[in-house]
Amino acid sequence: MNVAIEDLHVGYAGRNVVAGVHLMAASGEIAGLVGPNGSGKSTVLRTVYRHLRPTAGRVLLAGTDLRTLTPGQTARQVAALPQERGSDFELTVREVVMMGRTPYKRAFAGDDHEDRERVAHALAAVGLAGHQARRFSALSGGERQRALLARAFAQDPEVLVLDEPTNHLDIRHQVDLLTLLRDRRRTTLISLHDLNAAAALCDRLHVLHDGRVVASGTPREVLTPDLLAEVFGVRAAVTEHPLTGDLLIAYDHRAPLPAPCG
Known part of the structure; x- marks a missing residue:
């Protein structure tokens, strides 16, 4: 399922946060949103x-305006891992992940075999198969992150929306997550601060700055030294990773540029 965002405007608290954004993720493509803090990702x-409801513009799922879908229809097609994540669930890990099956259930229906199978597979995929009975509130930050990602996987969506999913993960689990997303090949919109991770994972990148898309294309097309200086305010060399051949960005940590204007 492809996702297209057309002329999107969003404002709240009396401020226009996003203005005229156009971006897309083709079916099965991983599209990354990168940019400085506050850029609108x-x-x-x-x-x-x-x-959030846009003040203008629209979001299309396979050509269908999101506004014409019911919440249940949307939940069967889109699963999200937002930055605002609950930490006070008095539920077990299994119960939290089972919440991903809610869009497929009738009111008051119990868990069936398919629900249990999908939850088990999702927990195994994120490395939490042995933690089903633990309280969610007792997990570490990284474990909570993986449990909520398992909930999104259990939802079996056409589209994944992941907002900084590597936050709180140690390096091994970051690598595992990126490998898992790459192997699953679901249509994915993902925001990342780590530009090297974005370059390794994403088929397409959209660079946001001050609520607008300032560059779109493959990582090699958009992550240039000039763009990194203009948007992120850093000196950087762009080269090739010696192990993977992916794009590799090396930052000059000793001589930062002045902060970008705007």
């Missing part, structure tokens, strides 16, 4: 999983 993603 999370705001754009929140419109896709209907946490």
Whole structure:
């Protein structure tokens, strides 16, 4: 399922946060949103999983305007891992992940064999198969992150929307997550601060700055030294990773540029 965002405008608290954003993710493509803090990445993603309503523009799922779908229809097609994540669930890990099956259930229906199978597979995929009975509130930050990702996988969506999913994960689990997303090949919109991770994972990148898309294309097309200087305010060399051949960005940590204007 492809996702297209057309002329998106979002404002709240008397401020225009996103203005005229156009971006897309083709079916089965991983599209990354990158940019400085406050550039509008999370705001754009929140419109896709209907946490925010745009003031203008539209979000299309396979050509269908999101506004014409019911919440249940949307939940069967889009699963999200937002930055605002509950930490006080008095539920077990299994119960939290089983919440991903809610869009497929009738009211008061119990868990069936398919639900249990999908939850088990999702927990195994994120490395939490042996933690089903633990309280969610007792997990570490990284474990909570993986449990909520398992909930999104258990939802079996056409589209994944992930807002900074590597936050709180140690390096091994970051690598595992990126490998898992790459292997699953679901249509994915993902925001990342780590540009090297974005370059390794994403088929397409959209660079946001001050609520607008300033560059779109493959990682090699958009992550140039000039763009990194203009948008992120850093000196950087762009080269090739010696192990994987992916794009590798090396930053000059000793001589930062002045902060970008705007």
